[in-house]
Amino acid sequence: MTDQELIDAARQAAQHSYSPYSKFPVGAALRFADGSIVTGTNIENASYGLALCAETVAVSKAMADGARGGLEAVAVTGPGTDPITPCGRCRQVLNELAQLGGTDPEILCVGPDEVRRLRLSDLLPHAFGPASLA
Ligand code: THU
Helix, strand or coil: CCHHHHHHHHHHHHCCCECCCCCCCCEEEEEECCCCEEEEECECCCCHHHCECHHHHHHHHHHHCCCCCCEEEEEEECCCCCCCCCCHHHHHHHHHHHHHHCCCCEEEEECCCCEEEEEHHHHCCCCCCHHHHC
16 A cells, blocks of 8 residues: 555545535545555534544544554545644544554645655654553
8 A cells, every 4th residue: 555545545535524514524544554544534513513533533443443553654635725734632542543553653644736744753742642651
């Protein structure tokens, strides 16, 4: 699975976005060490504050299926004119899964003209995670 295929998977996931309020469809695709891909998209709610972000949905799907590490890369796509970076809550949610497996995944923040590549540790330095509770 190439980075381009991961980005395509995120874009594909965004086609199932339920975002009638923001009209801002986001897609996320997680790549694991075993080559598997798990995708997510944002799911909004009439009670606006209950919106679930694409990355959080993807991590939830993966963990519900047993993932506890091995997170190597994440692609995030959005409709805007700039590369989309994960929100603060999603950084923390991604960090939980990453830290469980001792990885620092590359986050591919996808825009129309550019893919910004950042490590999760750059997006969330000095993170609080499972290791902090040890
Ligand atoms: N959103 C995501 O899905 N991921 C992010 O990292 C940022 C924001 C969603 C939430 C909401 O449905 C819409 O984008 C507008 O904020």
